Amino acid sequence: MELEKWIEFQRLGDERGDLVALEIGQQQEVPFEIKRVYYIYRTGEGVSRGFHAHKTLKQVAICISGSCNITLDDGFSRLDVHLCSPTKGLLIESFMWREMHSFSENCVLLVLASAHYDESDYIRNYEEFLRVARGHEC
């Protein structure tokens, strides 16, 4: 599976500065209906978070300020991806283990999600994730 999938957002800026608009129901770029938006900010120095996969949830992560890294793992290979652009969204499919780290001090990570928050959709145990992702167990 291709780990790194980017979505490019149109920059509507002018001489005053930049602007990106994502309209619910209109956004052609995001391959799901957006049901939830959340953002991660003021992350402490050296903090890593995530360490889970989702059974059904799809997400797009956009670093709208500063920078951070997301390690993606589909159960077969790992890739560390650098996010630093408000016009580039990283598509994170279901059954993709993710670890967020290396947050800059001013980092704001905006996440678009395909469903409401549901703890039962999480896989938080890496061994369990590997078993499921490699197709040994459901």
Ligand code: TYD
């Ligand atoms: P968590 O998913 O553990 O954060 P991360 O994976 O980024 O390290 O979420 C942290 C807390 O916030 C946890 O108690 C669940 C809660 N939460 C919500 O209530 N709604 C949400 O949309 C998200 C993403 C988290």
